[in-house]
Amino acid sequence: MDEQETDVDLTYNDDERAFRDEVRGFLAEQLPPALSAKVRAGAALDKADHDRWHAILNAKGWLAPTWPEEHGGCGWDAVRRHIFEEECALAHAPRIVPFGLTMLGPVLMQFGSDAQKAHYLPRILSGEDWWCQGYSEPGAGSDLASLKTRAVRDGDHYVVNGQKTWTTLGQHANKIFCLVRTDPDAKAQEGISFLLIDMDTPGIELRPIMLLDGTPEVNEVWFTDVRVPVENRVGEENKGWTYAKYLLTHERTNIAGVGFSRAGLASVKRMARAEMSGGRPLIENPFFAARLAQVEIDLMAMATTNLRIISRAARGQAPGVESSMLKVKGTVIRQEINDLARRAAGPYAMPFVSEALEGDNAPVGPDYAGPVARQYFNNRKLSIFGGSNEIQRNIIAKTVLAGDRR
Amino acid sequence: MNFELTEERQMLQDTLRRFLSDRYDTRVRNAILESDLGYAPEIWRQLAELGVIGALFTEAQGGFGGMGFDIATVFEELGRAGVVEPFLDCALLGGGLLAALGNEAQQALVEAVIAGECQLxxxxxxxxxxxxxxxxxxxxxxxxxxxxxxxxxxxxxxxxxxxxxxxxxxxxxxxxxxxxxxxxxxxxxxxxxxxxxxxxxxxxxxxxxxxxxxxxxxxxxxxxxxAGYEALSTRIAAAHVALSAEALGAMETATALTRDYMTTRTQFGRPIATFQALQHRMADLLIEVEQARSAVILAAGHLEAAPLERDRNGAAARTLIGRVGRLVAEETIQLHGGIAMTQEYELAHIAKRIVMTDHRFGDTDYHLERFIALGRDAA
Known part of the structure; x- marks a missing residue:
């Protein structure tokens, strides 16, 4: 296709390297050490921590890498976005809370009214609104389109009844975007609408779900006769599924999590150098070293797969089934690294030191051991949420076996 | 050849299983987990009365069991129910060491342990x-x-x-x-x-x-x-049987919960148990659990053998169960989805038990290395 065929180039070009240095400089200067220490130690971040990092990025204009410049985004191409995400992860910066920025924002830009864009987008950037996601229901997980939460029109309001679940960090949110059923008689995907709801509307109740690692990270949200103004609907009635699918494709940016894996692997190596087994460092134990090497080899390859897809995206080619592939491989690698960290900690992986205890008490055993088992169990979620790995495999298989090769 | 439990062990298994399925559900255990003590003295006392602690000691020691298969029978049931009471540490390790090495005064403590009146x-x-x-x-x-x-x-x-x-x-x-x-x-x-x-x-x-x-x-x-090392390694060998059997019991619960969930949970208009991709993964788990069961039988059956044979079979069981346990814990959670990650669902605790077994007295890599070294000695 190209007139001038260029040879394979595995590295960033000069501009990209300069950009990476700029990101590194920014992180060295602006990322508060107290925050990166918490992330590095695997401690849970509170709302103030998230808000602090959000404000620092916003002040720099780097909060919304995926947004176009007209809405306050960075105008970066896919390669720059990747560099930014990776450098942030390696520096142990807090994860950018995605619900407003990478989930709702793009949907509003594509399908929202001018009034909705003017009202909500600046509030996402300023941090005034913290959004959470009302998608999954107890009976609608992988089969999201079977959702049952009802919205019935009553004059210029919808009346919403039902239950959402797995609402991550809903305890911090003042807004929730929801998929609701507005036409129960239509085919599953065709009777769904997309509503923006104030969390303090009467009739909404949030109940924390305690996860197996002891963290209240997710919630159930119950709706009882919740009145939502019709102008809070995004796009057309009964077309919500289209918007939801659009959102899910945006949720999958940075799905490979290469930066997280690199940071995690480095931390496993630090642990394995410190741990002694049979009179020598664990990292020299051939069994452990072999496990470590296998993951590292997988990660090297996946990082390049990721770059191949990014490079194509930067040239304007939309990713297809590759994002499903990256989701599966990326999460499996992260989980494998969590498993290595758990192994490396040895007997000191066993103590359950809750967040509350960590503040006052000295850590039990080496400081790296405290969070590893918790993280191992907590990150079982990676292969379940965001479209389970089984759903991703379905997508890959359907695409390839139906002959729809891209 | 006979792989059936003796009548006495069968009775022990039935009694223990009935008691735990009546008295030890998720809510009871979650309350115990959150208690300051971390175990329930009342349940400890009742299980002692049922003879569960006595089953871990030989007749000469004041019990009525103490062999590899007695230990495996008890710990498989404890694992099934995800029991957190300190049978391994108080009875099998602490009591076992006192029984093996103790003078008269120290032996008196063993009696108290068997009666559920002394913690070690x-x-x-x-x-x-x-x-x-x-x-x-x-x-x-x-x-x-x-x-x-x-x-x-x-x-x-x-x-x-x-x-x-x-x-x-x-x-x-x-x-x-x-x-x-x-x-x-x-x-x-x-x-x-x-x-x-x-x-x-x-x-x-x-x-x-x-x-x-x-x-x-x-x-x-x-x-x-x-001269403590030999006694320690003998008791730790018994602990390997106990931990392997406990993990096996927990894996049985994990797969049973998953089977029930898969047949009742519907997505896309049908039970998820009807999806072939999931059926095959469940089948693989069941194959591996039977491997684990045989590994436990080998370890239990060789606990009274010469140290080399005992330890090779113990290391084999811990190696295999370390690998299979992780697979079963992770896959049963995955086959459930998010529900299995919640504290109030039984599998959450069971999966943690299975995985954390790997952190007691050596993980799967440690035992693989040990197995290889012991094989070298056997030539």
């Missing part, structure tokens, strides 16, 4: 010791007729509840020598011994121990000076 803990592992059984840096130095202990012990399970802690300390040799390790029975409130307690991720509690000039009289010594 084994303080052997150390902060830098990882899984190395011979690693003992804690020192015992002569002091008149007795000794003075100095050192640190790590992740001592059941230490806070224990009336007595069995402490290993070195009287000669260097940190990784097998010879020179002695055992002492130390009252939990001994001067100079401080405990810092915490809950464990899979239930129960443990503590870090600091021994700062703990003075002990000659009556505290358990067994011969410097």
């Amino acid at each position: 803990a084994l303080a052997h592992g150390e902060p830098a010791g990882r899984y190395d059984l011979e690693h003992v840096a804690t020192r015992a130095v002569p002091d008149g007729a007795g000794v003075v202990l100095n050192g640190r012990k790590a992740v001592v399970v059941n230490a806070e509840a224990a009336d007595h802690v069995i402490v290993s300390a070195r009287e000669s040799g260097s940190v990784l020598d097998r010879a020179g390790i002695s055992l002492f029975v130390v009252p939990r409130d001994a001067d100079g011994m401080t405990l810092t307690g915490y809950p464990l991720i899979s239930g129960g509690r443990a503590a870090e121990l600091v021994l700062d000039h703990v003075r002990l009289g000659p009556e505290a010594r358990l067994g011969a000076a410097g």
Whole structure:
């Protein structure tokens, strides 16, 4: 296709390297050490921590890498976005809370009214609104389109009844975007609408779900006769599924999590150098070293797969089934690294030191051991949420076996 | 050839299974997990009355079992129900060491343990010791007729509840020598011994121990000076059978919960058990659980064999179950989806038990290395 065929180039070009240095400089200067220490130690971040990092990025204009410049985004191409995400992860910066920025924002830009864009987008950037996601229901997980939460029109309001679940960090949110059923008689995907709801509307109740690692990270949200103004609907009635699918494709940016894996692997190596087994460092134990090497080899390859897809995206080619592939491989690698960290900690992986205890008490055993088992169990979620790995495999298989090769 | 349980063990299994399925559900256990003690004294007492502790000791020791298959029978049921009470640490390890090595006064404690009236803990592992059984840096130095202990012990399970802690300390040799390790029975409130307690991720509690000039009289010594390693390794061999059987029982529960969930959970208009991709994964798990069952039988059946055979089979079981346990824990959670990650769902605790078994007395890699080394000796 190209007139001038260029040879394979595995590295960033000069501009990209300069950009990476700029990101590194920014992180060295602006990322508060107290925050990166918490992330590095695997401690849970509170709302103030998230808000602090959000404000620092916003002040720099780097909060919304995926947004176009007209809405306050960075105008970066896919390669720059990747560099930014990776450098942030390696520096142990807090994860950018995605619900407003990478989930709702793009949907509003594509399908929202001018009034909705003017009202909500600046509030996402300023941090005034913290959004959470009302998608999954107890009976609608992988089969999201079977959702049952009802919205019935009553004059210029919808009346919403039902239950959402797995609402991550809903305890911090003042807004929730929801998929609701507005036409129960239509085919599953065709009777769904997309509503923006104030969390303090009467009739909404949030109940924390305690996860197996002891963290209240997710919630159930119950709706009882919740009145939502019709102008809070995004796009057309009964077309919500289209918007939801659009959102899910945006949720999958940075799905490979290469930066997280690199940071995690480095931390496993630090642990394995410190741990002694049979009179020598664990990292020299051939069994452990072999496990470590296998993951590292997988990660090297996946990082390049990721770059191949990014490079194509930067040239304007939309990713297809590759994002499903990256989701599966990326999460499996992260989980494998969590498993290595758990192994490396040895007997000191066993103590359950809750967040509350960590503040006052000295850590039990080496400081790296405290969070590893918790993280191992907590990150079982990676292969379940965001479209389970089984759903991703379905997508890959359907695409390839139906002959729809891209 | 006969792989059936004896009538007595069958009765023990039935009794224990019935008691636990009546009395030990998720809510009961979650309340125990959140309690300050970390175990339920009432349930401990009732299980002692049922003879569950006695089953872990031989007749000569005052019990009615004590063989590999008795241990496996008890711990498989404890694992099935995700029991967090300290059967391993108090009874099998602490009580087992007293029964094997104790003088008359110390043997009296065994009787109290079997009756459920005495709690014990084994303080052997150390902060830098990882899984190395011979690693003992804690020192015992002569002091008149007795000794003075100095050192640190790590992740001592059941230490806070224990009336007595069995402490290993070195009287000669260097940190990784097998010879020179002695055992002492130390009252939990001994001067100079401080405990810092915490809950464990899979239930129960443990503590870090600091021994700062703990003075002990000659009556505290358990067994011969410097000869503790052999008794320790014999008891740890029994612990390998117990941990393997416990993980097996927990895996049975994990797969049973998953089978039930898959047949009732509908997505895309049908039970998820009808999706072939999931059926095959479930089938693979069931194949591996049967492998685990056989590994437990091998380990239990060789517990009374010569040390080399005993340890090869023990290491084989821990290696296989370390691998299979992780697979079963992860896959059963995945086949459920998010529900299995919630504290109020039974599998959450069961999965944690299975995985954290791998952190007691050696993980799957440690035992693989051990298995290879033992095979080399066998030639």
